[in-house]
Amino acid sequence: MRRAETLFALLLVVGAGVGVREALRLPVGWTAAGPGSGFFPLLLTLGVAFNAILILGKSVRTAHPQASEPFIPRTAFGPLLVVFLPMLAVIALIDYLGIYLGGAVYLAGYTRFVGRFGWVKVILVSVLIPVALFLVFERWFLLPMPKGVILEFLLYGR
Amino acid sequence: MPILSVLNDLLYGLGVSLTPTNLVIVLAGLLLGTAIGVLPGLGGTNGIALLLPLTFSMTPTAAIILLASVYWGAIFGGAITSILFNIPGEPWSVATTFDGHPLAKQGKAGVALTAAFTSSFIGALVSIVLFTFFAPPLAEWALKFGPPENFAVLLLAFATFAGLGGGDPAKTILMTLLGLLLSTVGFDIVTGQPRMHFGLVSLQSGVNFIVIAIGLFGLGEIFLTVEEGLRLEGIRARLGFRDVWETWKLFPRYVATIVRSTILGFWIGVLPGTGATPASFMSYGLARQFSKHPERFGKGEVEGVIAPETAAHAAGIGALLPMITLGIPGSPTAAVMMAGFFIWGLNPGALLFTEHREFVWGLIGSMYVANVVGVVLVLTLVPVFAAINRIPFSVLAPLIVILSSIGAFAANNQLLDLWFMLGSGVLGYVFKKLRYPLAPLVVALVLGDMTEQALRQSLIMSQGSPAIFFNRPIALTFIVGSLLLFALPVIRSVRRRQATSAPERTADRE
Numbered sequence: 208m209r210r211a212e213t214l215f216a217l218l219l220v221v222g223a224g225v226g227v228r229e230a231l232r233l234p235v236g237w238t239a240a241g242p243g244s245g246f247f248p249l250l251l252t253l254g255v256a257f258n259a260i261l262i263l264g265k266s267v268r269t270a271h272p273q274a275s276e277p278f279i280p281r282t283a284f285g286p287l288l289v290v291f292l293p294m295l296a297v298i299a300l301i302d303y304l305g306i307y308l309g310g311a312v313y314l315a316g317y318t319r320f321v322g323r324f325g326w327v328k329v330i331l332v333s334v335l336i337p338v339a340l341f342l343v344f345e346r347w348f349l350l351p352m353p354k355g356v357i358l359e360f361l362l363y364g365r
Numbered sequence: 366m367p368i369l370s371v372l373n374d375l376l377y378g379l380g381v382s383l384t385p386t387n388l389v390i391v392l393a394g395l396l397l398g399t400a401i402g403v404l405p406g407l408g409g410t411n412g413i414a415l416l417l418p419l420t421f422s423m424t425p426t427a428a429i430i431l432l433a434s435v436y437w438g439a440i441f442g443g444a445i446t447s448i449l450f451n452i453p454g455e456p457w458s459v460a461t462t463f464d465g466h467p468l469a470k471q472g473k474a475g476v477a478l479t480a481a482f483t484s485s486f487i488g489a490l491v492s493i494v495l496f497t498f499f500a501p502p503l504a505e506w507a508l509k510f511g512p513p514e515n516f517a518v519l520l521l522a523f524a525t526f527a528g529l530g531g532g533d534p535a536k537t538i539l540m541t542l543l544g545l546l547l548s549t550v551g552f553d554i555v556t557g558q559p560r561m562h563f564g565l566v567s568l569q570s571g572v573n574f575i576v577i578a579i580g581l582f583g584l585g586e587i588f589l590t591v592e593e594g595l596r597l598e599g600i601r602a603r604l605g606f607r608d609v610w611e612t613w614k615l616f617p618r619y620v621a622t623i624v625r626s627t628i629l630g631f632w633i634g635v636l637p638g639t640g641a642t643p644a645s646f647m648s649y650g651l652a653r654q655f656s657k658h659p660e661r662f663g664k665g666e667v668e669g670v671i672a673p674e675t676a677a678h679a680a681g682i683g684a685l686l687p688m689i690t691l692g693i694p695g696s697p698t699a700a701v702m703m704a705g706f707f708i709w710g711l712n713p714g715a716l717l718f719t720e721h722r723e724f725v726w727g728l729i730g731s732m733y734v735a736n737v738v739g740v741v742l743v744l745t746l747v748p749v750f751a752a753i754n755r756i757p758f759s760v761l762a763p764l765i766v767i768l769s770s771i772g773a774f775a776a777n778n779q780l781l782d783l784w785f786m787l788g789s790g791v792l793g794y795v796f797k798k799l800r801y802p803l804a805p806l807v808v809a810l811v812l813g814d815m816t817e818q819a820l821r822q823s824l825i826m827s828q829g830s831p832a833i834f835f836n837r838p839i840a841l842t843f844i845v846g847s848l849l850l851f852a853l854p855v856i857r858s859v860r861r862r863q864a865t866s867a868p869e870r871t872a873d874r875e
Contacts, residue, residue, distance in 0.1 A: 230560075230561065242825075242829075247821070258538050265535070286592070289591075301780060306770055317763045322757055322759025
């Protein structure tokens with residue numbers, strides 16, 4: 208936990224440094240239109256840097272109450288990856304699968320392998336929910352979602 | 366005079382909210398909100414962020430009534446899971462578990478639920494009355510604000526986070542600055558110059574608030590829930606008419622607690638940056654301190670349910686007061702609602718009262734209607750809502766992820782936003798684990814443009830001299846107040862070093 212705290216604070220310091228550099232590429236002083244467009248960002252990035260350094264200093268100096276605890280409990284590592292990796296995959300494949308098909312695959316995989324559902328339930332859940340969502344968002348509220356090439360082809364033949 | 370005109374406006378607002386369409390919206394919002402409140406891993410803030418895209422095609426009045434009703438529903442619903450399952454459906458119902466669940470285990474689930482809903486209702490109703498009469502004069506006063514006053518009051522809002530939020534003030538301030546910084550990405554609001562995009566074209570259109578909120582509060586929450594592992598062991602709820610009646614007979618005994626919790630809750634809600642969650646904890650603590658039988662708390666004391674529930678709902682109402690009058694959201698949930706204002710083409714703040722009477726008074730009217738309808742709804746439908754919790758988490762988790770993706774995409778019709786959402790989800794998880802508070806980041810992100818504009822306009826007025834904040838009386842008052850609030854954690858930590866270490870308050874979730 209403590210290492211994570213220190214590392215993250217360090218990351219924030221570096222990030223703030225990059226931010227300061229980005230702000231300095233803009234006019235930060237007085238311009239014809241008052242304070243330049245970089246004035247406020249510069250102020251903020253400097254503030255972030257200052258506080259990040261404070262946090263970093265405190266983390267290095269003082270004893271952390273849960274110093275020896277790991278940042279992610281070992282038992283939680285598997286379940287976390289099981290949620291995260293499919294999320295990553297669905298977003299990465301969204302051009303092909305779209306939200307509805309991607310969602311169906313995600314639901315099916317998750318209920319089957321995490322929830323240990325029987326196949327009938329798996330198919331019911333992963334068909335009915337995406338269809339319901341499709342009707343609500345696409346049809347009822349007219350919000351066009353990415354449908355992916357497969358669903359586009361099936362629905363509109365293109 | 367003013368009282369009569371307020372009553373007149375209120376009648377008009379009730380009329381607006383009682384039209385058949387708006388009544389249906391109230392009902393739908395309450396049902397959705399209660400379901401959101403009941404489901405663990407799906408909070409009010411995220412729930413409202415997810416629903417925001419659905420309001421794009423509505424009138425602003427219908428939209429705000431929907432979102433507000435969802436908020437009230439979520440506050441009611443949070444209590445159900447706390448009492449029956451010992452799992453807070455919402456952060457503000459954590460304190461309700463302390464005595465609510467023991468009561469349920471003793472077979473008094475009906476008493477606990479009735480007490481929770483009824484006190485929630487009373488806290489809400491009294492607060493709405495306070496709201497009705499405080500809002501118009503506050504808005505009228507705020508109309509006199511110029512840019513320096515606006516900046517000073519925004520600074521005061523940020524200072525309350527640092528001063529009253531609890532936790533490490535350096536982290537709170539850092540998160541506030543980070544939120545403001547994120548709002549500067551994109552085009553400069555004054556000169557239109559693209560900035561802070563680090564050479565990435567995709568960042569030039571800015572960072573979308575809804576996407577960030579959904580990631581931080583939606584996905585981050587899922588990660589945390591998965592990490593903690595979710596086990597549901599529920600107690601069956603049956604709420605008979607007798608339970609309700611028997612519990613109501615107990616209420617006169619707790620008048621003092623209810624009054625105290627309402628005032629405390631409302632006031633904490635009004636303060637920007639704090640919300641229903643700290644209000645519920647403080648109210649619980651106070652009730653125990655004032656009780657003649659503090660030892661009964663934690664073992665199933667009805668008062669231990671009444672106190673946090675009253676305060677939580679009062680704070681929920683209070684949080685909307687600065688939003689509607691000053692344009693400053695009193696809680697992250699209010700911040701998400703306020704993000705909606707811009708989308709619906711409204712500018713939050715005092716001008717709403719004069720320019721959008723239907724919107725403001727429709728909202729206020731709907732608060733009365735929604736809370737009356739809400740309490741009846743939850744009292745009668747407890748078993749139905751409790752059954753929602755039988756939805757297995759393995760369906761719920763992917764469903765929330767899919768809904769989050771839909772919400773994030775709909776905000777801007779941009780595929781890249783899904784990556785931003787995922788990134789903020791991971792960051793949200795890290796932030797929570799390392800105790801960086803999320804609320805200031807979200808509120809600051811919404812207020813970023815207003816803050817920068819107020820600051821730069823003030824400096825233009827004074828030709829660059831910061832003295833302008835000190836020689837205008839209202840601005841000066843706010844500035845002094847903010848400085849005091851910023852100093853508060855320092856004073857507190859010095860004191861703590863002298864005394865023994867006090868337990869840390871957590872107020873970062875709402």
